[in-house]
Amino acid sequence: MRISVIGCGYLGAVHAACMAELGHDVVGLDVDEAKVRKLSQGVAPFHEPGLPELLARHVASGRLRFTTDPTQIADAQIHFIGVGTPQLQGRLGADMTYVHQAVDTILEHAVAPQDGRPVLVAGKSTVPVGTAEGIAARLAESGRDIILAWNPEFLREGYAVGDTLTPDRIVYGLCEDRAVGNRAKELLDECYATQLAADTPLILANYPTAELVKVAANSFLATKISFINAMAELCDATGGDVTRLAEAIGHDDRIGRKFLQAGIGFGGGCLPKDIRAFMARAGELGVDEALTFLREVDTINLRRRDHAVNLAEEAVGGRLVGKKIAVLGITFKPDTDDLRDSPALDIAGRLWARGAELAIVDPAASHTLRERRPDLNVPETVEEAVTGADVVMLLTPWREYVRLDPSSLISLVNSPNVIDGRNVLDPHEWADAGWTYYGMGRGVSAW
Ligand SMILES: NC(=O)C1=CN([C@@H]2O[C@H](COP(=O)(O)OP(=O)(O)OC[C@H]3O[C@@H](n4cnc5c(N)ncnc54)[C@H](O)[C@@H]3O)[C@@H](O)[C@H]2O)C=CC1
Numbered sequence: 001m002r003i004s005v006i007g008c009g010y011l012g013a014v015h016a017a018c019m020a021e022l023g024h025d026v027v028g029l030d031v032d033e034a035k036v037r038k039l040s041q042g043v044a045p046f047h048e049p050g051l052p053e054l055l056a057r058h059v060a061s062g063r064l065r066f067t068t069d070p071t072q073i074a075d076a077q078i079h080f081i082g083v084g085t086p087q088l089q090g091r092l093g094a095d096m097t098y099v100h101q102a103v104d105t106i107l108e109h110a111v112a113p114q115d116g117r118p119v120l121v122a123g124k125s126t127v128p129v130g131t132a133e134g135i136a137a138r139l140a141e142s143g144r145d146i147i148l149a150w151n152p153e154f155l156r157e158g159y160a161v162g163d164t165l166t167p168d169r170i171v172y173g174l175c176e177d178r179a180v181g182n183r184a185k186e187l188l189d190e191c192y193a194t195q196l197a198a199d200t201p202l203i204l205a206n207y208p209t210a211e212l213v214k215v216a217a218n219s220f221l222a223t224k225i226s227f228i229n230a231m232a233e234l235c236d237a238t239g240g241d242v243t244r245l246a247e248a249i250g251h252d253d254r255i256g257r258k259f260l261q262a263g264i265g266f267g268g269g270c271l272p273k274d275i276r277a278f279m280a281r282a283g284e285l286g287v288d289e290a291l292t293f294l295r296e297v298d299t300i301n302l303r304r305r306d307h308a309v310n311l312a313e314e315a316v317g318g319r320l321v322g323k324k325i326a327v328l329g330i331t332f333k334p335d336t337d338d339l340r341d342s343p344a345l346d347i348a349g350r351l352w353a354r355g356a357e358l359a360i361v362d363p364a365a366s367h368t369l370r371e372r373r374p375d376l377n378v379p380e381t382v383e384e385a386v387t388g389a390d391v392v393m394l395l396t397p398w399r400e401y402v403r404l405d406p407s408s409l410i411s412l413v414n415s416p417n418v419i420d421g422r423n424v425l426d427p428h429e430w431a432d433a434g435w436t437y438y439g440m441g442r443g444v445s446a447w
């Protein structure tokens with residue numbers, strides 16, 4: 001099939017490359033010239049495992065193209081919308097400007113195929129419920145045979161290629177008019193034929209349900225993380241160990257082991273802004289009370305960042321002015337270079353604002369950080385970062401940091417204090433090597 005993907009960021013570039021991998025002819029459109037230049041050379045503009053290989057293969061074969069020229073999308077049978085929906089400045093809601101611009105672009109450039117089938121617009125961006133209805137109305141007003149489906153995306157950064165090629169479910173949000181909905185379904189079925197042949201669960205729903213599925217899933221994940229972080233607060237107050245608690249409750253299948261990692265909380269370009277946009281939309285719909293719990297989820301989450309800063313002060317016995325802190329990991333999670341709403345970056349910023357001298361290392365984001373903040377000390381190695389440190393803070397659980405040897409690092413630091421912001425180090429191993437270990441809801445206990 002001929003496919004266009006509008007918006008080639010973390011979602012769109014991966015979607016475009018994976019659609020080419022499935023055998024489709026794909027053109028990716030973006031307004032960012034630098035990004036398109038890289039993608040056109042078959043080079044990934046951000047860190048995502050598996051993406052460079054797909055880009056190189058399919059750009060070389062000619063099945064995958066990237067452009068800033070909207071006329072190039074004209075003959076696509078499906079136009080996927082993958083542009084950003086960031087949080088509005090100073091408000092909870094989502095900025096929908098880019099989605100509406102993408103629809104304008106499609107209306108201006110899409111050309112109906114000769115085979116009697118419609119042009120399909122498939123929304124993938126995460127949007128406030130009600131958006132699809134509005135876009136469908138705009139498409140209908142155009143008087144052309146352009147129809148809409150909402151096809152939310154559930155990929156995780158760091159696993160984006162696998163999540164796209166073998167998703168755990170596919171959701172089609174379809175028009176209530178069954179004839180229109182069936183025409184959209186037929187095109188999407190052809191697009192996802194490989195996944196459907198592999199028995200990937202397919203959920204058919206109307207537009208609002210499909211939009212809600214996406215924000216409900218992210219809200220549930222955020223709630224799970226804040227729940228375990230609330231338990232971490234209780235553990236801190238009582239001498240409990242939240243990692244044991246999570247393990248024990250997680251054995252109950254109804255609860256499950258995943259997403260119960262307590263620490264400095266969730267960040268990234270999606271969970272925080274999605275729960276806030278969901279609350280804002282509920283307010284507009286007059287049902288804000290249904291989501292007041294998400295306010296608490298957000299508050300608990302942000303409190304983790306305060307807690308990490310307080311722990312650093314506790315470790316140095318007072319003020320942070322002039323204290324050297326080694327920050328290991330600055331991205332919002334491992335296996336990505338994404339710094340959007342990164343808890344680690346936020347915590348580092350607060351430590352810096354309190355006068356600490358920082359040395360920050362990250363396997364994927366050092367380069368970006370040096371570009372953005374040339375005043376910061378961003379050494380190449382962990383050894384350089386921890387040399388002379390009063391506190392070592394592990395804020396992003398990159399594999400290489402989880403495996404660090406406490407015995408060999410201790411000789412480099414000024415004071416052996418380690419704050420394990422993700423509860424991934426072995427407290428006994430670090431304590432035995434001579435460190436004072438600070439976990440998140442995890443005192444060093446005999447058990
Ligand atoms: N990043 C992720 O893991 C996932 C993101 N999503 C959702 O997907 C959407 C995109 O997210 P990301 O890819 O992370 O954002 P991003 O910021 O990395 O990418 C958005 C891209 O859209 C481009 N763009 C903006 N306006 C445009 C226009 N008028 N025409 C063409 N391109 C335009 C930007 O230049 C940028 O490259 C958001 O709604 C997000 O919530 C959903 C699931 C996963």
Ligand SMILES: O=C(O)[C@H]1O[C@H](OP(=O)(O)OP(=O)(O)OC[C@H]2O[C@@H](n3ccc(=O)[nH]c3=O)[C@H](O)[C@@H]2O)[C@H](O)[C@@H](O)[C@@H]1O
Nearest residue numbers: 153154155156157225259260261265266267268270332333
């Ligand atoms: O809508 C989106 O963009 C995506 O948002 C999340 O994916 P992602 O943001 O890539 O990252 P997650 O793996 O969900 O992690 C989010 C944050 O929660 C934190 N986290 C995760 C799990 C956990 O147990 N504890 C915890 O603090 C991570 O460190 C990270 O900061 C969802 O997991 C995806 O399904 C969704 O498609």
